[in-house]
Amino acid sequence: MHDEQAAALGRVVATERKPNTPHEFHFWTALDSPVGIGTIVRVDGDQAVNGQLPRIYGIVVEGFSYTDLQTPLHDVLGHDGTPAGASLAATKRAEIRLYSAAVLRQVPEEPLQPVPMGEVFLADDQDVAIALRMDGYLREDARTGIPVGVYRAGGTDAPIYLDADFLLGPEAAHLNITGVSGLATKTSAIEWILSSIFAHFPAQKGSVAALCFNVKGPDLCFLDKPGEIDAADRALYDKCGVPARPFESVQYFAPYKPDGFSLNTLRSNEALLENVTSLTWGLREVLQYAEVLLNKDDVDAKADALIDFIRERVVDREFQDAMLGNRRYFVKSFADLEDWFRDVLSALEGKNSEGWRTHHIATIRKVRNRLSNISTRCAGLVTDSGNVSDLPFGSFEDRTVYVIDVASLDEAAQDLIFARVVTRLREHLEKRDLGVNHVVVFVDELNKYAPSDGQDTYVRKMLLDLAERGRYLGLVLFSAQQFRSQVHRRVVGNSGTALYGRMDADELATPGYSVLSPAVKTKLATLEKGQLMVRHPHFTQPIFVRFPRPAVMRGRDGAERYPQAGDVDLETAVLRSLRTLDPSLTLGWVRDAIGIRDDDEVIRARNAVLRERPADVRKAFTAQLRPVVAAESASRPSGPPLRTAPSDDPYGF
Amino acid sequence: MRVLASLLPGANLGLPGETAFDSIPLPSEPARTISTIVIESGPMRAHRVFEPPEGGFVAFLDGTQASRVLYASEAGVPIVHGTAAAVVRERRSKRLYTWRHVVRHRLYAARSRLQPALWTGLLESGIELRDTSDRDEDALPLGDHPFALRDAAIHLLQKDRETAEIELAAEWCAREAKPLLIDGGISGSERVAASPCAIGIVKTHRTLYAEGDALAQILSLRRGERSSVFRITSPKRATVASWYLRLRDRSGADPMWGLVRVEIAHPERTEEHGIGARADDASRWILAEVAPIALPDSRWDKMVYGIRDCEEFLRAVM
Numbered sequence: 001m002h003d004e005q006a007a008a009l010g011r012v013v014a015t016e017r018k019p020n021t022p023h024e025f026h027f028w029t030a031l032d033s034p035v036g037i038g039t040i041v042r043v044d045g046d047q048a049v050n051g052q053l054p055r056i057y058g059i060v061v062e063g064f065s066y067t068d069l070q071t072p073l074h075d076v077l078g079h080d081g082t083p084a085g086a087s088l089a090a091t092k093r094a095e096i097r098l099y100s101a102a103v104l105r106q107v108p109e110e111p112l113q114p115v116p117m118g119e120v121f122l123a124d125d126q127d128v129a130i131a132l133r134m135d136g137y138l139r140e141d142a143r144t145g146i147p148v149g150v151y152r153a154g155g156t157d158a159p160i161y162l163d164a165d166f167l168l169g170p171e172a173a174h175l176n177i178t179g180v181s182g183l184a185t186k187t188s189a190i191e192w193i194l195s196s197i198f199a200h201f202p203a204q205k206g207s208v209a210a211l212c213f214n215v216k217g218p219d220l221c222f223l224d225k226p227g228e229i230d231a232a233d234r235a236l237y238d239k240c241g242v243p244a245r246p247f248e249s250v251q252y253f254a255p256y257k258p259d260g261f262s263l264n265t266l267r268s269n270e271a272l273l274e275n276v277t278s279l280t281w282g283l284r285e286v287l288q289y290a291e292v293l294l295n296k297d298d299v300d301a302k303a304d305a306l307i308d309f310i311r312e313r314v315v316d317r318e319f320q321d322a323m324l325g326n327r328r329y330f331v332k333s334f335a336d337l338e339d340w341f342r343d344v345l346s347a348l349e350g351k352n353s354e355g356w357r358t359h360h361i362a363t364i365r366k367v368r369n370r371l372s373n374i375s376t377r378c379a380g381l382v383t384d385s386g387n388v389s390d391l392p393f394g395s396f397e398d399r400t401v402y403v404i405d406v407a408s409l410d411e412a413a414q415d416l417i418f419a420r421v422v423t424r425l426r427e428h429l430e431k432r433d434l435g436v437n438h439v440v441v442f443v444d445e446l447n448k449y450a451p452s453d454g455q456d457t458y459v460r461k462m463l464l465d466l467a468e469r470g471r472y473l474g475l476v477l478f479s480a481q482q483f484r485s486q487v488h489r490r491v492v493g494n495s496g497t498a499l500y501g502r503m504d505a506d507e508l509a510t511p512g513y514s515v516l517s518p519a520v521k522t523k524l525a526t527l528e529k530g531q532l533m534v535r536h537p538h539f540t541q542p543i544f545v546r547f548p549r550p551a552v553m554r555g556r557d558g559a560e561r562y563p564q565a566g567d568v569d570l571e572t573a574v575l576r577s578l579r580t581l582d583p584s585l586t587l588g589w590v591r592d593a594i595g596i597r598d599d600d601e602v603i604r605a606r607n608a609v610l611r612e613r614p615a616d617v618r619k620a621f622t623a624q625l626r627p628v629v630a631a632e633s634a635s636r637p638s639g640p641p642l643r644t645a646p647s648d649d650p651y652g653f
Numbered sequence: 654m655r656v657l658a659s660l661l662p663g664a665n666l667g668l669p670g671e672t673a674f675d676s677i678p679l680p681s682e683p684a685r686t687i688s689t690i691v692i693e694s695g696p697m698r699a700h701r702v703f704e705p706p707e708g709g710f711v712a713f714l715d716g717t718q719a720s721r722v723l724y725a726s727e728a729g730v731p732i733v734h735g736t737a738a739a740v741v742r743e744r745r746s747k748r749l750y751t752w753r754h755v756v757r758h759r760l761y762a763a764r765s766r767l768q769p770a771l772w773t774g775l776l777e778s779g780i781e782l783r784d785t786s787d788r789d790e791d792a793l794p795l796g797d798h799p800f801a802l803r804d805a806a807i808h809l810l811q812k813d814r815e816t817a818e819i820e821l822a823a824e825w826c827a828r829e830a831k832p833l834l835i836d837g838g839i840s841g842s843e844r845v846a847a848s849p850c851a852i853g854i855v856k857t858h859r860t861l862y863a864e865g866d867a868l869a870q871i872l873s874l875r876r877g878e879r880s881s882v883f884r885i886t887s888p889k890r891a892t893v894a895s896w897y898l899r900l901r902d903r904s905g906a907d908p909m910w911g912l913v914r915v916e917i918a919h920p921e922r923t924e925e926h927g928i929g930a931r932a933d934d935a936s937r938w939i940l941a942e943v944a945p946i947a948l949p950d951s952r953w954d955k956m957v958y959g960i961r962d963c964e965e966f967l968r969a970v971m
Contacts, residue, residue, distance in 0.1 A: 031748075068965060070949040078946025089944040090708030091958050092747040094965065 009033045009154075010099070010120035012043055023103050025058060025115035028096055034154030035060055035099060037519045038544035040123040040131055045116040052108050056115050057123065057131030058101030059541045061517040067093040100517075102541045104131040128158040133538040137163045146200050147240035148193060148499075148534055149545030159240050160545045162497055164202060166537045168438050172496030173471030176446070178484040179501025183529055184554070186480040187219045189499055190442055191550035192242075193478075197440070198399045199242045206437030206474075207398035211391075211425065213418060214405045215444045218266040222558030223401055224250040224275070226551060233548035246552040249400040252276040253391060255381035255409065255417075260603050261573035262565075264380055265405040266555075269562035273580050278389045278610065279381065279404065283334050285390070285420065286374060286382050287311050292419045292458045293377070293412050294370050302363045303370075309359070310367075314340065323347045323356060334375045334384045341368040378413040385600060387607045393424050396435035415459045418449070422462055422475075429473040438474040441466070446481035450488045460488060467494035485510040500524055500533040500542075516542070570599055574606045581609070582617035593622050601625060656778040657724055657732070660771055688864045689883040692894060692920075693929045697867035699878045700929070702898075702936045709938030710852075711831035712743040712752055713959030716818035717967045718810050722803065723760070729799035730766040732775075735759050735783075735810035738967045739817040741825055741833070742959060749962045753824065755817050756970055759783050761806035763795060785809050815841050826850050832938065836960045839893060839916045846891035846918060852935050853893075853916035856955040858909050862895065872908040874899040879936045882928045884919060894919045894928055898936050900943050901954050911954045915939065 010029035014020040025043065029035050037060055045054035069075055079085040106112060107130065121127075128151055129135050137144045138161060145161030152158075166172040175193070179185045194210050201208050214220040226246050229237075237244040252275055254265035262268070267276055290307055291299060299307070313319065315337070319329040324343050331337050344356060344364060354361050375382045391402060404421065406414045422441060428434035443449060443463070450463040466477050467490060479495070481487050485507060492498070503524045507513070513521060520542065524533055530549065533542045553561070565576070575590045594602050605624030614620035691697050716739035724732045740754035763786040764772050776782055785805040786795055795805055818835070819842040825833050826848035839846045839853035862885060863871050871880050880897040893916045901911030915935060920928050942957035950961050 068961075074946055074948035078944050078948070085944065089958075090710075090747065090941050091744060091749060091945060091962070093945050093958070094749070094962055 006121055006124070008119035009035060009122055010041070012115060012117045012120060013098070014114075014117065020115040022106070022112045022114055024100060025056070025103065026098060026100050027120045028098050029120070031095060031097055033097065034122065035063075035097075036153065037061065037063060037523045039153040040104065040128055040151065040156075040543075041101060042121045042123050042127045042131070043115060043118045044121065045118045047116055049111065049113065050108065054113070054116060055107045056118075057104040057106075057127060058115075059104055059131075059543065060099045061102045061541070062100040062519045064098040064100075065095065066098075067095045069093065104540050105133060122154045122156060123158075124156055125158040128156065128160070132160065132543065134161050134163075136538070137161070137165070144202050144205070146193075147196050147242060148536075149532060149547035150236055150239050151543060151545050157239060160534065160543060162534075162536050163538055164197075164200075164205060166496050168197070168201070168205075168208065168440070168476050169471035169474060172537050174467055174477045174495040175479070175497040175499065176484070176487075176492050176495035177478075177480045177499040177501065177532075178503065178507075179480075179482070180504050181482050183502055185501030185529060185532070186444070187555075188530075188550050189501065189532060189547060190478055190480065191220075191223065191552055192547050194401065194440065194442075195247070195550065196240065196242050198247070201438075207435075208438040208440065209396045209398065209400045209402065209436045210440040210442060210478075211402045211404070211421070212442040213414075213444070214403055214407050215414070216407050218407075218555035218559040219444075220403050221252070221265070221267040221405065221555055222272075222553035222562070223247045223403065225553035225558060227549070227553040227557065229549050229551055233551075236546060236548035237551070240548075244548070244551045247401050249397060250275060251392075251400060251402050252405060253279040253402065254405040255279045255378075255413070257567075258379035259567075260380065260383070260599070261570050261577075261606070262567055264408050266407065266559055266564050267405065267562070268565040270565060270576055270579075272562055273576060276580075278577075278607070279391075279417070280383050280387050280389045280607065281381060281420070282383055282385070282388050283332065283337055284316055285388060286378075286416065287315060287371075289416055289419050289423070289458075290371070290374075292415050293374050299370070302360065303367050306359045306363055306367045307371075309357070310337070310371075321357075323351070334372065334382070338368075338372055341372070377410055378416060381409065381413050381417065385604055387604060389607060389611055391421060391424070392435070393428050394433055394435055396439065398436055415457070418443070418459055419462055422466060426466075426470070426473060426475055429475050438476060440476045440478050442478040442480075444480045446479040446487045446491065447483055450479075450491045452486050452488050464488065464490050467491045483507050485512050496537050498535040500527075500535075501531070502527040570594070570602060574602060577606055577610055578617055578621060581613060585617065589618070593618075593625065597625055656775065656780060660774040660778075661724065682859050684859050686861045686864045686868060688867070689862045689885060689895075691867075691881045691883045692925050693882040693896075693932070694926075695881065697863060697870050697881045697883070699870055699874050699880065700933070702877050702879055702933055702940060704933065704937050706941035706943075707937050708744075708941045709832055709934065710744070710834045710942065710959065711829070712741050712825060712833045713749070713836070713957070713963050714739065714741045714818060714822055714825070714833055715836035715960050715963035715967065716740075716814045716821075717964060717971070718814040719971055720761075720807060720810055725799065726767065728766065729802070730763060731799060731803045731806065732767075733761040733803065733806040733810070735761050735806065735813070736971050737810060737814040737817050738971050739814065739821050740963050740966050740970075741821050742963050742966060744959065749959060751966065753821060754966070754970065755821065756967075757781070757813065757817065759810075759813065761785055761809055763802055763805065766802065783809050783813070819845055822848075822851055832935075834939070834942070834957065834959060836963065838890075839918075840885065840887065840890035843891045846893050846916075849918055851918070852938075854939060854957065854960070855914040855916065856952055858912065858914070862914070863897075871897045871912075874903075874912065876900070876902045876911065877940060879915075879932060882932045885916070892919045893917065894932075896932050896936075898939060900940065909955075913939070913955050 010027040012025055012027045018026055039060045041058055043056040144164040146164050146167055147159050148162050149160055150157055151160050177186050177189055212220050224246050229244060234244055252267055254263050256278055257264045315331050320326050324347055329340050331340050348356055348361050375384050406417055425439055450460045484492055505525050508521045530546055533544050535542045571590050571594060575585060575587050578585050605621055608624045609621050718737045720733050720735040722731045723734050736758050738756040741752040742749040743752040759781045761783045764784040765786040822835055822845045830850055832852060833850050835851055835853045837853055838855055839851045845851050876899050878899055882894050882896045885895050886892045895914055895916045897912060897914050899911050903910045942959060945958045947953040947956040947958050947961040950956055
C-alpha cells in the first residue's frame, strides 16, 4: 500500500510551448524539494480513463530554474551593477524549479495517452518496482532478480534488480560497463555484480561460474581475500541481500615466465599459491589456434594448407614418408616438430627438389619459421616439451571464479589464451559437459580486444560470436572499457545490460550518447565513486544506483600485503610449487632430489607432479626424474704381487 | 457564457480574445492639484531619509480587476463579466507566500434596461449579479449611452475590487500587528485608515496634493528624499497622513519618475509631533523595497517588488 499521507512534492504542468506527451512530462516543485536528476516520481491523474485513474511513473531527466526576470540586464539595473547589493534585498525574486521527466511506465498501459495534469509524488519502494517493471520478475513464485544496486532519492532506498533471464540468458544477455579509468568503478562494479549473481542466481536456472581475464595490474588477484568496507557499504549489502564477504571459491591460473619455472603473475607470493595453477600448453593446444598468432600477411592460402596438413596428418600421430627414409615420426611437441621440419627440408635440399606433397619449399621454410617462433614469443605459456596444464574444462564448479592472469604477457599470448579458453568453454557448453550451466566471461579493456576500427582479428571475431550467440549456450560476456564509442558496435549493442560510471566529457559528446539529456550527461560526467547509471531491457530509461565497495581486497592493497615473489633459482621455484601439495618439503630435499639433472627435466617432473597431485609428492617427483647411475669409487686393478725379498739377499735379486 | 447562450439562443456572444471585450479602459480622472495642510513642522520641504533602507514590511497587498462585455442587447445594454481579486502575500525568509486571497466573479448589468426574463434567468443560474442601475443618491443619472452603461459597470467592479482589498487589509490588521504595504491609498476604509499597521503607496498622480512652491518642492525631490507630511481629507474618505517619496533618481523629463505618495493613519493631535519620525521609518522601509527591481512592469520606477509579486499572483489565479 502506498502511504496515502505522503505529501505531493510537485504538480504537472503543460503549456502549448511545452506540452506533455506520452513519453515526457513537466512538473514544478517547491524550491526545497528533494527532486534531482535521476529521481523517480509518480503522477496521480485525477481523470479516470476506462474507469481507472491513471498512474504515471517517470524519471527526472532535465531541470530548469528561472525567475520572473525578462532579461539578466534587469537584475543588473536593479542592483546598480553591484552584485553584493543583491544580498541586501528584502525579498528574493519569485523562482521556479521546473523539471522534465521521461515516462517509465503508464498504468494502465492502454490507451497510451499524454501524461495528464496531476499531483507528483516521490516514488516509494513499491512505485520503483512498478516503474521499472521489476514486479514481473520479483514474484515469489518466479523470482529472477539480481540486485545491481540501490536507488536512493529523498528518503527512498529501493534495491534495483536486473532480470537474470536478461542478464545471463536466454532472453538477452551480456553486460558492458563504461567509465573513466582510475576510479576503480568498472572492476569494483563487476566484482560486486558477480557477488550478487552468486548470491541470487535462481536455483531453478542451474549453476553459474565466472571466468575473469586479469589484463592489468593486480586488479583481480585477491578476490578470495577480505577487503575493507564501511558501515554505508554494509547497509547496501544488507539492502540487497548479498553477503559482505569475499568470494569463497577462486582458482587462479597463470603461465610461467620465459624461464619456465617462475609464475608470471602478481599473485606469486608463497602464502597465496595454494589456489594458483600454472597455465602451459603444448603444440597440440596451440596449433589449433595458429591463426591467432600468425597474421594474415604471413599465412596465405598455401601456408594455411601446410598448417592444416601438419595439424591433420603429422601432429599426435605416427607419420612416415618415403622421402624421409620411412622414418617414423611421433610429433607431440614443438621440439618434435622442429626435428620433423629439419628432416623434411634436409631431404628436399638433398634431392635438390623444390616441392614436397604440393608444398613449395619456400612455404615450408616460412611455416617452419613462423611456428617455431610461437614457442619463443609465448615462452612460459607454450612449452617446447608439450607439457600441458590447463583449466579444469569439464569440472567447472558452481559459484567459483576462475581468474587467468594475463597482465604480464605478450599481446600475442594474451590473444592465444583468450581465443583458446573461450573456444573450449563454448565447446563444452555446447556439449553440456563443462560442469556448470552458465559461465560469465569478464574481459576488461574491450577497446583493445574488440575495437570499432582496425583490422579484423581472430579475438574480435570471437568476441562478436560470443556477444551474438553466447546467450543460447549460457556463455555470457561481461566487458568493460573506458570508451564505449571505440568498441565494436555489435559487441556493445548485444549487451542487454549496460552500466556507466563517471564518463569523460569527450566520450559523452559522441553520437552514442545523444539520447541522453544534457542534465543526465552532466550527472554522468560528475558521478562519484560507487554510483552507476544502469540500462536494462526492462527499464525504459536509464536509472542511477549506488553499489557497495566489493568485499574483496583491492589489488593495490593486496600487492602491498602480499608482495610478488622475486625471481628465484630453479630449486626454490620447484620447492614453492610442490609445497602447495606437501608443506613438509624443504629446499635441501629438493636440491638433493634434483642433483645434477638439467632444467628441462626438472621442470617436466615438477609439472607432472602438479598435474597429477599425488598423495606422496616426494616419491612422485623423484619417480619423474631419470635414475642416475650411482657413483662408484674406481678400484685400482690388482697386479701381480711383488715378490718379497729373501731375507738373505740384501740386493733383492 | 454557457448560461447566457442558453438564455439567449442565437445571440452574438463575445468570445474571449476579441479585442473590444478583452480590455475595457478605465475612465480616467482629470489631472488636478489640491492644496493641503502640512502637519509636520515647518512649510512643505524636502527631507532627506538619512538612515539606510531597512526591510520593515511583513506583507504586501494588491488587488486587480478584469472585465469584458459578454453581450449587448439590441438597445446596446451591455452585460459585463467582471472579476475582482485581491491578495496578501506574506514575506517569510525573504520569500513571498500567499497569506490570503479572494477572487470574485460577477455579472454587471443595468437591471432596469434588461428584459425581466433575462435578469431572472441570470439570477436563477446562480451567478452573482450586480445591478448598475442601482445608483447612489448623489450620482449622476444613468444615461442611455452604451458606454455610460458600460462605465457604470466598470465603476461598480472597481468598488468591488476596493472592497476586496479593504476586506483583506482589515483582516490583516485585525490579526497581525506587523506592517502591511498596500498598493494604493488606505483612505477607503475608516478601519484600515486608522490602523497603524497599514501603509499605502500610491503610484498614480492624476491628483497632486500640493500647489505653488509646495508642488515645486515635491517635484524636485531627489532619490531618497521625502516631502513634509501633510493631511488628506475628503468628505467620503477617511483622513490620512501622506507624503511624497522619490524612490529613484529622476531621469529625463518625467517629473513623476520614481515618485510615490505614501499614506498612513493620521495621528492624534497630541502625536502629530512624531509624524516626521514615523514618515522617515516608513520611507526607509519603502526604499528597501526598490530591489529587486520590478521590471518588466512598465511602472517599475514606482513599483515595489512585493506589489508586482501580488499582481503576478493575481494574474495567475484570475
